[in-house]
Amino acid sequence: MVQKNKKPPSAAKIEAPVAPKRRGRPRAYEPDVALGKALDLFRRDGFAATSLDDLSAATGMNRPSLYGAFGDKRELYIKSYQRYRDDARAAMVDIFRADAPLRERLERIYRIALDIYLSGESGPRGCFTVMTAASEAVSDPDIRAMVLEGLTELDKAFGICFRHAKERGELPDGADPASLAHLASATIHTIAIRARARVPRGELEAIVKGAVDVMCRAK
């Protein structure tokens, strides 16, 4: 039995949006929730320390199903990271777009960030980028590209915030939006790291408050 083409050539244009009425045995998992479980594991333990057995147990999928659905371990890791970035972006994009005073926007962003970093039953989960992706970035060009993309995306979003605030007169003329944006990103990074060391939320919030004060002081 030679199976050569993965997609039947006849079904070229038909793209069922809801219930594609798949042909064979139905899958016993939902890809989205499975990917979420994999993401949790990778985020907690990193790439190397997460075994396929762990992933299999957490997702409820056996190894061949995992492989068929997401590819090998590295592909699953990358898909998990993409998922993480999508979720984080979705949680922040509204705030970045919103037309609110600078301080309020910053406070809301950092509140979301703390929620992301501190959630998790078995300890704070930290930030995927900072905790594991940055480590892989040195040796893996694809992951490195994703990390760089994420870093500059955050810088840019903060940059728009500060430029906007400056135009509105919330910042002094001498203020440099790009530098402030880097400081805002740096504050994200430092709380991600500290969260991982189990620094309690109150302390992290104090650090954030101090940073916001410095970044917003229009003196």
Added chain:
Amino acid sequence: MVQKNKKPPSAAKIEAPVAPKRRGRPRAYEPDVALGKALDLFRRDGFAATSLDDLSAATGMNRPSLYGAFGDKRELYIKSYQRYRDDARAAMVDIFRADAPLRERLERIYRIALDIYLSGESGPRGCFTVMTAASEAVSDPDIRAMVLEGLTELDKAFGICFRHAKERGELPDGADPASLAHLASATIHTIAIRARARVPRGELEAIVKGAVDVMCRAK
């Protein structure tokens, strides 16, 4: 043959400082340089991805010798981390102690930090704490304690800097040394992460310059 006491009880007070004239076969390695090699590996690949074979090859010691000299993998990791922290502290302590203007002190600290993070033949090595230790910190209390200690130590050192600067009138009365210290640490953290993503030194220096400008602006 039962060997029970590791040290001969008779040599209680004698502590030869230079050449102890050891009794058996001389070791073929220097513990210090071997630990340095192990540190390089752990820093590059993290705990899980570094195998004892890798460590054995890099140090030139075979596995049992490694084991005898440093204990198991986790102990070696911890000793490597201690070594890293000692080196980093030694490289910075003079600058922190020095009595120089704030801006100059900060610039020198960041120059050292960049040197540490960007050195290495096979890509930038980044910061041990940020790259691998913070990941282990969630599950390993000992490593967590070391990470926390390192974080607060840096915060405190910067804090002294800023308090000192404020007393000297280099900062406005409204400036909060503690908040500025956290921002200074955050800048360390952000360049450590970016270095790992192979952001070139020039960009990192620009980020540092902007951060220093914000932290030093005495307006």
Added chain:
DNA sequence: ATTTTTTTGTACCATTTCGCATTAAATTCC
């Protein structure tokens, strides 16, 4: 009912991993 298609479940394989047991080598003390 039979065929086709897709997924599941079990089991397996080659490799790697950590740790240690054992023997050989090199040095000091007597």
Added chain:
DNA sequence: GGAATTTAATGCGAAATGGTACAAAAAAAT
């Protein structure tokens, strides 16, 4: 020179790892 002692070197072994082959199962299509 020989005993004692410390280290090096080889290699074993049990367990874990990433990946896959293969057959059974569950659905649609004919």
